[in-house]
Amino acid sequence: EVQLVESGGVVIQPGGSLRLSCAASGFTFEHYGMHWVRQAPGKSLEWVSLITWDSGSTYYADSVKGRFTISRDNSKNSLYLQMNSLRPEDTALYYCAKDIGRKGDYLDLWGRGTLVTVSS
């Protein structure tokens, strides 16, 4: 079964750092680009970041550029999101999503998400 399972979400104070993980199974992880997408409570979806299949290129939303870093370990079938200088507006459910292609085509599979709450 093709599956994406996110972890690492917690309640954290503003200014703190956090690393989210996404474990992939059921498909050849190293063949596909991967995304992070977030959804604040009761709000729309917001794309966060994309990493290509070989980590050769990364892209970020303006709202997180310079604070978040996406990475992957193809040997571990895992995707990561390092989040620094967290703000209350970063509070959201963070989804890991698979791309249909290697370098960014469209998102075809989503995990269930992990909740990050930034609050003092």
Next chain:
Amino acid sequence: QSVLTQPPSASGTPGQRVTISCSGSNSNIGTDYVYWYQQLPGTAPKLLIYRNNQRPSGVPDRFSGSKSGTSASLAISGLRSEDEADYYCATWDDRLSGPCWVFGGGTKLTVL
């Protein structure tokens, strides 16, 4: 404020046909495919339509997509109670800082 504009709500009765619009610009819908996602209450989004009008395996043909210029639409015919969900359009936006995937603000569909 989302880059792609959708009506916040839509509704219909069982069996009806409803459409949801998505308006963008030349830097996004005008130059790329449009995708639609369905998010049932309390669940992750699911791909509903890809490349303007293609349905993934398992998506009923009651769902259809179209695109014209800088706008797109999702149509649902033979509306069913299980179609009650949030629907999001999405595409790539071509920015100077690099490509950016963008979503619409979402449309909450109520089946009356």
